[in-house]
Amino acid sequence: MSTGNDLNCFFNPRSVAIIGATSKKGKVGRVILENFIKRFKGRIYPVNPKYSEVLGLKCFPIVKDIPDPVDLVIIVVPAPIVPTVLKDAGEKGVKAAIIISGGFRETGTEEGKRLEEEIRKIGIEYGIRIIGPNCLGIYDNWSGVDTFFLPDEKMRRPPRGYISFISQSGAFASALLDWMAYNNIGISRAISYGNKIDVDDVDLIEFLGKDEKTKIIVMYIEAIKDGRGKLFIENVRKVVKNKPVIVFKAGKTARGSKAAASHTAALAGNYDIYRAAFRQAGIVEATSFDEIMDFAKVLLTQPLLRGNRVFIVTDAGGIGVMLTDALTKEGFEIPVTPPDLKEELRKVLPPHCIVENPIDLTGDADDDRYRTVLEKLLPKPYVDAVVVGALPQIPGMTFKIVDYLSELKDKYGKPMLVIDIGSEEAVKFKVELENRGIPVYESPERAARALRALYLYSIYRKKVG
Amino acid sequence: MGPKQIITNAFKEGRTKLLEHEAIEIVKYYGAPVAEARLAKTPEEAAIIADEIGYPVVLKVVSPDISHKSDVGGVIIGLHNREQVVNAARRIFDNVAKNAPSARVTGLLVQKQAEKGLEVIVGGLRDSVFGPVVMFGLGGIFVEVLKDVSFRVAPITEDDAIEMMCEIKAAKILEGFRNIPPVDKKSLAKVIIAASKLLEENPEIDSLDLNPVIAYPTGAVVVDARVILKK
Numbered sequence: 001m002s003t004g005n006d007l008n009c010f011f012n013p014r015s016v017a018i019i020g021a022t023s024k025k026g027k028v029g030r031v032i033l034e035n036f037i038k039r040f041k042g043r044i045y046p047v048n049p050k051y052s053e054v055l056g057l058k059c060f061p062i063v064k065d066i067p068d069p070v071d072l073v074i075i076v077v078p079a080p081i082v083p084t085v086l087k088d089a090g091e092k093g094v095k096a097a098i099i100i101s102g103g104f105r106e107t108g109t110e111e112g113k114r115l116e117e118e119i120r121k122i123g124i125e126y127g128i129r130i131i132g133p134n135c136l137g138i139y140d141n142w143s144g145v146d147t148f149f150l151p152d153e154k155m156r157r158p159p160r161g162y163i164s165f166i167s168q169s170g171a172f173a174s175a176l177l178d179w180m181a182y183n184n185i186g187i188s189r190a191i192s193y194g195n196k197i198d199v200d201d202v203d204l205i206e207f208l209g210k211d212e213k214t215k216i217i218v219m220y221i222e223a224i225k226d227g228r229g230k231l232f233i234e235n236v237r238k239v240v241k242n243k244p245v246i247v248f249k250a251g252k253t254a255r256g257s258k259a260a261a262s263h264t265a266a267l268a269g270n271y272d273i274y275r276a277a278f279r280q281a282g283i284v285e286a287t288s289f290d291e292i293m294d295f296a297k298v299l300l301t302q303p304l305l306r307g308n309r310v311f312i313v314t315d316a317g318g319i320g321v322m323l324t325d326a327l328t329k330e331g332f333e334i335p336v337t338p339p340d341l342k343e344e345l346r347k348v349l350p351p352h353c354i355v356e357n358p359i360d361l362t363g364d365a366d367d368d369r370y371r372t373v374l375e376k377l378l379p380k381p382y383v384d385a386v387v388v389g390a391l392p393q394i395p396g397m398t399f400k401i402v403d404y405l406s407e408l409k410d411k412y413g414k415p416m417l418v419i420d421i422g423s424e425e426a427v428k429f430k431v432e433l434e435n436r437g438i439p440v441y442e443s444p445e446r447a448a449r450a451l452r453a454l455y456l457y458s459i460y461r462k463k464v465g
Numbered sequence: 466m467g468p469k470q471i472i473t474n475a476f477k478e479g480r481t482k483l484l485e486h487e488a489i490e491i492v493k494y495y496g497a498p499v500a501e502a503r504l505a506k507t508p509e510e511a512a513i514i515a516d517e518i519g520y521p522v523v524l525k526v527v528s529p530d531i532s533h534k535s536d537v538g539g540v541i542i543g544l545h546n547r548e549q550v551v552n553a554a555r556r557i558f559d560n561v562a563k564n565a566p567s568a569r570v571t572g573l574l575v576q577k578q579a580e581k582g583l584e585v586i587v588g589g590l591r592d593s594v595f596g597p598v599v600m601f602g603l604g605g606i607f608v609e610v611l612k613d614v615s616f617r618v619a620p621i622t623e624d625d626a627i628e629m630m631c632e633i634k635a636a637k638i639l640e641g642f643r644n645i646p647p648v649d650k651k652s653l654a655k656v657i658i659a660a661s662k663l664l665e666e667n668p669e670i671d672s673l674d675l676n677p678v679i680a681y682p683t684g685a686v687v688v689d690a691r692v693i694l695k696k
Contacts, residue, residue, distance in 0.1 A: 223594070224594050225594070226593045226594055227593070227594070227596075228594065229592065229594040229595030229596060229618065230595060230596055230618070233595075233618060262588065262590065262671075262672040262673060262674045262691060262693050263586065263588060263608070263674045263676060263691075264586075264588025264589060264590050264600050264672055264673065264674050265588075265590045265671075265672045265693075267588070267600065267602075267608070267612055267614055268588075268590055268592070268598065268600065268616065272614075272616050273592050273594075273595055273598050273616055273618070275616070276598070276615070276616035276617050276618060277595055277618050280617060280618055280625070
């Protein structure tokens with residue numbers, strides 16, 4: 001494995017060569033070239049001995065024929081040819097390669113293993129950092145590097161944002177990106193590293209930790225490379241002082257060896273050890289697909305929690321009760337409204353409203369009633385976070401609430417989550433609120449889990465200073 | 466004998482497991498409180514050791530070939546004086562000769578008998594990804610049936626060790642419950658930290674169980690230690 005960690009050539013190259021570029025429809029070499037033509041601002045060099053021109057760009061037979069320096073090569077040729085083209089790139093002085101091609105160790109064949117070992121050695125010999133093989137590579141929303149060989153109409157590209165995503169699974173990465181695009185959630189950089197013969201999670205965490213375009217890192221991990229666990233913990237620890245890291249670990253059910261010589265070895269499931277490591281590193285662990293994005297949106301948009309006391313403001317009593325149960329289960333306190341605040345609230349609310357926590361503004365509430373109450377509530381020192389139940393079915397609810405809530409969130413700097421359940425109208429509210437940095441959840445339980453994730457991260461940050 | 470020498474000796478003798486007194490010795494070396502234990506070759510020697518470490522004591526046969534000592538009559542507890550120790554030692558040698566005639570007998574372990582307390586287990590193993598890992602749990606059914614244990618990647622601090630204790634589902638029992646007094650977490654932390662150091666500093670060690678460790682309102686002792694070496 002190469003040392004040093006300048007992965008910048010992968011994400012911000014000035015020039016790229018696409019080895020195996022073609023104009024043949026449906027081919028990976030064409031999709032990637034099209035992606036680059038569409039979004040990449042640097043120089044693009046198609047490489048393929050069969051053509052002199054591809055999609056209007058001059059095509060070179062081999063990388064060494066390109067007259068200018070090349071920062072990054074993207075390799076999509078069949079596995080047996082990869083060593084040759086990689087060597088060419090090395091002789092040209094290229095320092096970064098993304099190998100999309102499959103047909104290596106993952107095939108389980110001797111030949112696949114041998115080829116993989118060969119390219120690993122070439123990488124070390126020429127000092128080329130390698131992502132892959134057998135991967136989707138990089139989708140970078142800022143530089144336009146996009147080696148995800150799935151056409152736009154099959155996988156929509158999400159808008160620019162600040163969530164970066166590292167995935168061991170290519171399919172999961174592309175599905176999540178497509179889903180994020182559909183839900184209008186922004187992405188910064190996404191990496192699928194496949195067989196990770198060189199660049200792995202540990203290197204990528206370090207790079208994204210220093211990246212100013214990344215405010216939160218989400219990872220899908222199946223397994224960390226042998227012997228890299230300690231460095232993984234060390235690198236994550238540095239990163240989480242500034243930005244949260246959310247990890248989803250797949251492959252939870254693999255157990256330790258049953259024939260283990262000691263009791264301890266028999267008890268230690270692989271996942272138990274990962275969980276312990278995540279905890280020690282300050283990682284927020286997502287345990288389901290839903291949680292990945294539920295956690296990401298609250299951690300991306302909300303300030304840290306100073307304590308665990310939550311007030312609930314709702315237009316529906318039922319949601320208030322559900323929230324109380326869900327939040328209590330996650331370890332939050334739902335304090336009784338103190339007498340002085342009760343007095344203040346009674347003065348400004350109609351007599352049928354309930355000023356106990358959950359504060360129930362009832363079905364005749366309107367946006368102004370929310371604002372009035374939240375203005376009283378948010379400045380109080382005993383309020384650490386507010387969950388707003390804003391069911392849009394009541395007649396008094398309009399889009400003014402979006403402005404109100406976002407103003408209040410900025411003014412008081414306390415976490416604010418919204419519960420919003422319903423059909424098209426509810427979805428409209430959700431989109432508007434989330435565009436303004438207020439995370440919206442469809443169920444009290446999911447909101448409570450998300451707030452818990454924010455709380456755990458807040459505690460960790462406090463601990464490490 | 467230091468840890469390195471104990472391990473070297475074991476390898477020389479072709480063993481992949483330390484003998485009880487070696488295991489206790491090595492755990493003690495890394496700062497864990499242990500129930501004092503020494504090896505005696507004869508009943509008379511056992512009595513001398515018992516006098517030195519103080520009564521009551523327990524005698525256990527030490528043999529690389531016997532893993533279930535009680536089954537062959539190889540354990541006698543509650544010995545309060547010289548005479549009892551000498552008699553018990555003879556009985557153990559007889560029992561073993563009769564019930565496990567082909568077993569090699571290294572000698573007898575003379576160990577200070579620990580008072581009753583809360584039994585916990587501390588363990589350690591080497592993970593291919595994370596390296597040394599330590600484990601904590603309550604003994605008995607908690608670990609056997611419920612697998613109620615917590616883990617940390619080594620090295621660990623005292624805070625980590627205390628967090629591990631708070632993390633198990635039965636954590637409240639450590640705080641004291643009805644007739645169970647609260648335990649001394651700082652003493653238990655010393656045991657977990659010892660397990661962590663032992664693995665960090667001796668790459669030849671593959672895994673270990675300290676089971677049971679008995680925890681008291683003040684203090685804790687490692688009563689039984691099993692240390693497995695890499696093959």
